[in-house]
Amino acid sequence: MDQLNGLYQLFIGGAPLSVIDDKLVALVGGGPDNPNPVIWKIQPAELAGRNAVVISTEDEASGWVNAKPGEQKQIEIRPLVTFETFPPTFPTDEVFLAKPLYDGPKGAFTLRSAADDGLVGRNKIEDTLARPKAVYSNTDDRDAFVVAVAVET
Numbered sequence: 288m289d290q291l292n293g294l295y296q297l298f299i300g301g302a303p304l305s306v307i308d309d310k311l312v313a314l315v316g317g318g319p320d321n322p323n324p325v326i327w328k329i330q331p332a333e334l335a336g337r338n339a340v341v342i343s344t345e346d347e348a349s350g351w352v353n354a355k356p357g358e359q360k361q362i363e364i365r366p367l368v369t370f371e372t373f374p375p376t377f378p379t380d381e382v383f384l385a386k387p388l389y390d391g392p393k394g395a396f397t398l399r400s401a402a403d404d405g406l407v408g409r410n411k412i413e414d415t416l417a418r419p420k421a422v423y424s425n426t427d428d429r430d431a432f433v434v435a436v437a438v439e440t
Contacts (some may be wrong), residue, residue, distance in 0.1 A: 321419060378402075406426050
């Protein structure tokens with residue numbers, strides 16, 4: 288897989304990812320109260336290993352954090368901690384491992400937290416209402432995967 292690096296719209300279960308109350312959500316349904324999908328910046332976390340990435344908002348003001356490694360908790364969106372090295376390093380709770388689902392162009396992959404190897408996704412069993420759904424680390428959905436669609440700048 289080519290290294291993910293750039294601006295993307297991300298989807299889980301066909302739903303675009305966004306932020307509500309500083310938490311990561313999948314926008315299931317098209318409700319008028321839904322926020323807009325977020326454009327995410329994915330950059331390699333080179334010192335954390337192969338396929339290690341950090342995911343932040345487009346302006347890099349905040350990013351994905353596995354706030355409670357080892358527990359099934361919703362991924363938080365908050366300011367990232369960057370250690371002043373070259374290349375930059377990040378705490379493991381801010382690093383995710385992107386494993387491609389198949390060989391070929393980037394696009395579909397699983398994400399696991401580097402802090403606890405927790406799979407990122409929605410719950411296996413959710414209500415059927417068309418409303419935003421929480422996105423977790425350590426999801427119980429073993430079939431969870433993320434699709435990245437590059438955003439042209």
